[in-house]
Amino acid sequence: MSAEMPIMVDDIMKLLCSICQEKKMKAAVKHSGRGAVVVGAMAFVGGLVGGPPGLAVGGTVGGLLGAWMTSGQFKPVPQILMELPPAEQQKLVNEATAIIRNLDWTDAVQLTALVMSNQAMQQKLLAMLTTYVTKELQAEIRYDD
Structure with missing residues (x-):
């Protein structure tokens, strides 16, 4: 079984990628830490240059710049x-395996064909992916039409 494990991980990752491509899923991982650093730095520079009013201006400009960056x-x-x-990847594969465990497949092509022809299974995998991307990666998801 362990000899087949890397192939299975690869096959299931290909399947998950196919589902995401089909739905044109994109995600933005929020870089809130980077935005906060920019806000702080701009407020600091503004305070040095212009005193209290400069602090306010620097904080505002930094906030806008930080929001734009993230x-x-x-x-x-x-x-x-x-x-x-x-x-x-293994964590994702484990979650996907729980959903597709009743399918009989030999490779990524066959697995993808089986899942793409099964709307209910596709929805379960999509829901699992959405949860993973939003909770584990703290990313925002968008579907391009």
């Missing part, structure tokens, strides 16, 4: 999934 950095979910460390 918004709209959407990447395709398949790309995000493939960039996950092996331990995270």
